[in-house]
Amino acid sequence: MTHPLLARLLSLSAYGFFAIAFVPLLALSYFNHPSAADDYCFADTAVRYGFWQAQKYYYDGWTGRYFSNFLVHGSPLVWGWYAGYKFIPGLMATAFVWATYLFIVESLRGLVPASSIRRVSFILTGTLFGVYILQLPSIVEAFVWMASITVYTVPTALMLYWGVVLLRWYQQPPGTLRMLTGRWAGVLVFLIVGCGETHMLLLISLLLSIIVYRLAFQRLADWRMIGLLGIAFVSAWLVFRAPGNAIRMNGGAAGGDLMNGLLLSGKWLVRNVPGWFVKTPLIPLSILWGIAGNTYLYRGGRLAAIFQVPFWYAALVVAGLILATVLPSFYATQVLTLRAINVTYAVFLFGWFYLITSQIRLFSSVARVPPSILPTLTGLWLFMSLANSQPLKQLYGDLLRGKAATYDREMTARHQYLVDSKPADTLRVAPLTVYPASLFLEDVRTDPTHWWNRCQSGYYHHKTIIVDTTLRAPAPHL
Structure with missing residues (x-):
């Protein structure tokens, strides 16, 4: 098999993945309605007391998640637009895909030739989104239920977009545009932290890892990242100081044991993460990306700076970020919800993509003699993953059987x-x-x-x- 055919196989897999995963989400959007769980509670509070008073009511009486509270109290129900909920799943899925695409485009600059960067980025976006939907723990909590979307999916998309803003910030020459870009990065930090504790810990952990890397490996105090970390800490303080946050935490299961939380988190990750490699075609698709990227995209040049982090440190950071997505739940309530696992799975996939891309030169020997069994293996693995995907069964079952x-x-x-x-x-x-x-x-x-x-x-x-x-x-x- 020639290298162009391998690249074509990767392209076809991406386009097929994207269509299979994205189209039913758009179709199901037409049948969506507000949920009895929380959606009407937020709306009733905002209508009864006013939009801004509702923010204060929840901040003082239930949770300090100021930005997710801001979003849910401005839902279509508040404005009397009941049919507005029919747009939410489609818009959220589109926003997630678009943020993924922009992040990949920006992260591949300098690695992929300018003439093909958009096509390659779309291929990778389609692949990642398809694999994401294949084993997504909860479709309804990721794209349908607004109370969950604003706490988990919105900040996930915002973090991807924040990564785009950071990469552009470091590439811009001094001037007004760079100053405004830096201010916007700070605003995004404020918004992400205000969505919930999971992304708060995730973002702070990522900022700390960047600061430590710059200091330990480049002997440089990165004041941009230090400034963003300061904004993150102030934003976290606004969340934790909320009177409602203490009330909400006291209303949950007994928690607060850090060591037990770490132990439960580690056990859960060991039991579940390996299964994601088996239940999805991530391994053969990663090999295809490594071969195609090495022979046609990398072309023997230097990797972009973002991918030049020592592998051991990058792997340690990825593992730490994955841990950061499950620790808040186990620490606070000793229960890990499906909506939190949605975030864990997303971080795992993007972390894996980063690690594979950073080591893409290791595929050079494989690229010279592509194994003939790879296309067959990829096809079979893909078919089995599709056939056994519970989320896809739910999506297509609800549509085709008339349940929706x-x-x-x-x-x-x-x-x-x-x-x-x-x-x-x-x-x-x-x-x-x-x-x-x-x-x-x-x-x-x-x-x-x-x-x-x-x-x-x-x-x-x-x-x-x-x-x-x-x-x-x-x-x-x-």
Whole structure:
């Protein structure tokens, strides 16, 4: 097999991956609705007390996540735009892909010829996004449920974009543009930390690793990074000093044991990370990238500065960043949620991409005589990964079996019923007949005092809303 055919195989895998993973997310976006879990609570608070007062209410009474609070209290429900939720999964998936693409473009400057950098970056973006969706722990918590998106997916995309801004900042000549770029990098740090503790620790760990590298290996005090670290610490202080943060932490499971948190984190990573190499075609695709990158992209020149970090240090940093995504959960509550694992998996994939690219010259010997079995192995591994991917089964199953359409019809009928009904002591709604895993998270309960019921009845200006199991969807009754 010739080298161009290997490159073509990588291209086809990327385009196919991207289409298989991205298209159903766009299609499912049409069927999305706000979740009973938190979405109505944030909206009811903002509508009842006002947008800015709602920020203060949550900062003082529940959590210090000031930027994610800012986003959820400005949801489409707050503005009375119920159909706005149909755009959220598609927009979030697009933002995530676009941030990934920009990050790869910027990180490959100097490694890939200018004439092909966009094509190569799209190939790598499609590959990474496809592998990400293959084993994504929770589709609904990554792209559908707004309360989770703002705490986990939004800051993940922002961190990728922040990486783009940093790389441009270091390449710009002195002047107004570089000054503004540096200010924007500081603003992004403030926003990312304000989304939640997971990305707070992740960002601070990354900044510290860069500062230590510059000091230990380049004998240079990087005042830009030190300044950003200072902003990160001040932002973290704003999160932790929030009265609501203490209330929220005290309401969770017993935690606060750092050593036990580290032990639980290490055990979880040892049990789960190796499986990601087996359940996805990451290994053969990495070999394809190494060969194609070495023979056509690297061309024997010097790697870009970002990839010249000693391998042992880079591997240690990647491992530390992965640990940083699971430690906050195990430290605080001793429970790791699927939405937190979404971030862990993303950091793992981008860290792996970085390590492979930094060692791309090691594939030079393989590139001279490409193994003939590689295309077959890649195809078989890819087929098995697709066939056994639970997230893809959920996505396509909900679409093709009509679950998403039924869910959309029943939720639309319920919403219209709640809007049209006059205020009453008790409104009874029929239970849903389907629960599409890629769209559904929580529903109101039969208990009128449950938090979800109270939030939704408050938003629609009714005293009580309950699920009545004797009713049939999609036509609720009084």
